[in-house]
Amino acid sequence: MSQVPLTHILFVSTALFFIGTYGLFTRRNMITMLMSVELILNSVNINFVVFNKYLYPEALEGVFFTLFIIAIAAAEAAVAIAIIINLYRNFRSIDVEDADELKF
């Protein structure tokens, strides 16, 4: 573990974060946007775990944060799917460009 410097792992998680952001900007399908959000959350999880491992090996805070984030991500994904299903019923499509009624 100590052979790989901390910064390298952080580069990896940063790259994953920005891949998820790219997907958030570009994808037109709501479900694929959700997938990108999951990628972002996972990159944050990696960060927490790695900080715990490298900087504070005796403490467990990073683990707990990660657990909570996983739980919350699960709940959020569930609610998001429910909303998407509702939107699908109303607009008959899950293209995010079609859900633009909240405008000027």
Place this chain on the structure above:
Amino acid sequence: MPNAACILLIPLLPLIGFAVLGLFGRKVFRSFSGVIGTALVFVSAVLALWAAYGFFFGRGDLPSFSVTVLDAPWLVFYKGLSIDMSIVLEPLTVIMIVVVSLVSLMVHLFSLGYMKGEPRFATYYAFLGLFTFSMLGLVLAGNLFETYVFWELVGCSSYLLIGFYYDRPSAVAASKKAFIVTRFADLGFLIGILILSFHSGTLNIDDLSLLSNQPQATGASTLFLGFSVLSWGLALVFIGGAGKSALFPLHIWLPDAMEGPTPVSALIHAATMVVAGVYLIARLIFLYALYPGVLEIILYVGAISALLAAIVACTQTDIKRVLAYSTMSQIGYMMFSLGAVRPGGDPTAYTGSIFHLFTHAFFKALLFLCAGVIIHRVHSNEMKDMGGLRKTMPFTHVCFLVACLAIAGIPPFSGFFSKEEILLAAFRADKFIYAIGLFTSGLTAFYMFRLYFSVFWKKPQRADHAHPMPLVQSIPLALLTIGAAFAGFVPIPRFLLLFSETEPAHASPVFSIPPVTIALLGIGIAAWLYKEESDRPGRAAAALRGLYSLARNKFYIDEIYLFVTKKIIFHLIGRPAAWIDRHIVDGLMNALATTTARISASIKGLQSGKVQDYAWFFFIGIAGLAIFFIYIYT
């Protein structure tokens, strides 16, 4: 001498009449409104006569020249300079309130019969009440600005009364013309007031008169374009007076004002409103006497007006127009008489002017009221439709004849005495003006008798129906006839000079011979030309071709005014100003609004409703903040 409350009632009673009749006359009182209006003015006239009696006969022991009845500060600018509502009684003022209230009473009485059947009867009497109130307020004012306030009120009442028949476009145009021309002159009046008040520090007329004793007041020394500022102020005040008194060149409204009902012409444009200018100059004569330059202007303007009006009156065919120009001519007399005042000289010029004002009120009102009766009889204003009326209207004939003799200056009628004083003053001041005055009195006799003979002596032009004149019309005519005949014997000059030590001047009887001779000559020529049907007038007119057409068209002065306003002012000033207003000023505002709308529309697009756009903005914001806080803010 009545107390202050009664004096206050003199102008207030007609005002109450205006309010009551204006609010309730149409629905509640209807034809009774005339009686109410007349009764209120009657009480006012009685109070005025009582005040005159008390003032002139009962105050020998009181030393002061003027009595301040009421002095209520209204608008105080700083200590000493304030607009007060004050009522001051001077000999001139007392004479004026007598004249105004009496003539107004006669007109009120006459209108009871003349305007009977008019649907807006109550409104007419309300307006008459308003006018009487304004005129009385004007003459009773003790503060110069207060005079201005009532001046404007008089102009407003005149506008309302001239345009009384508002369904006639000519009446509407005439009332607008009167109002605009007098308003334009009042601009000069206002500037004059401001200059006077600034340099003398007071608006109170009595205090202004006191200034005349100290010519080295501040205003006298400051020069503007070579003349002292105070003389500019006085000249501007004169311009205001000239507008209201229809002097050349601001006279264009007076002939058109004949569109109003004839009793209105009798009241306003013969006896009272048009003499307001004369009254104003007379009131301030102590100040004017310090500036002979301004007096020269007044002298010449008055003389030119008198001559011009007399020439034009010789050719007019509308009976009311002839009388209107006659009024202008007589006011020209009064004005140039005031212009002949010389400090240290005898007071004939001043007393003559006011005396003529007094007598003129009687005979001119009488002339207009008779004209009203005649017009009503033949249903036309034109002289060619009248003729031979002396047989069918004997009473009117006598009244008219007396008035014509009075205005021509034939003794012993009233006009003779007052004209003699004016000509005496002119003779002593400037011989050239005396010559003009003499010639004009000849012309006056000529055109008045031209009118008289054309109306009463020629062959009857149309069959008319005779019906007896109601009492309410004949009583005023009779009273005014008595006044026109005998008012010359009222010692107005003595009244005016009651509190100064000077005595009114008398001239030898020889002096009166030239005016009377010229007047008789004028009467003779008029009789020769007009007494019977003939072609002599036509031949005389053809002989004086150029002059005749010039006079017939009133010297084209109206056309000149129209040309100046339409071609020059409207085109060169009005149109560009309107263009600037519409395109630049409004354009600026519109550009502001449309620019705001466009910016707003483009910003509006940011709220696209798309989630990814919002995510985008989010990211940009965070990136910007991150860079800012990490690198720039240290």
Place this chain on the structure above:
Amino acid sequence: MGWVPFVFYLISAFILVSGLLAVTSRRIFRSAIWLLFSLTGIAGLYFWLGMEFIAAVQIVVYVGGIVVLIIFSIFLTQQTGKELPPPVRSRTLFSVLAVCFGFILTCILIRQYGFPPPPRYTGNPPDMSVGAIGSQLLSISEHGYALPFEVISILLLAAMIACIVIAIKIKPGEK
């Protein structure tokens, strides 16, 4: 290079490539599968780090729960065979630029900071067993996480109810 770093770089490459494919794939089902691979790769990363418990939780919850949920929703809402429409050209360009910019900025920051380890390491071996995690999770002492635990359970309950309420289908008869 020893095989430990080599394994790490292999796993990271796997994660990143799967993630990239997940966000750029044109077929939605394939995108879900790539996501699955990416999440499994992350679990592998946790294993490599020695955090077995987290890895297990990752597989159970994320891979087994969330990805399955996503696949169910794909089935519910559209035909899986159809191709997704391509994204707008300008948006792709700007997004790539923005993402690259963000990535480079963050990497610079990371490199600048360096993350030196704090000098509190006493040399005790870390205790990462499930029992230790569990007991600290539920303890109410200074480092205990009992309160967040309870809050999370309420959150999950709320989320469950919310999902049911939002997605419930009102029968046309009863409004």
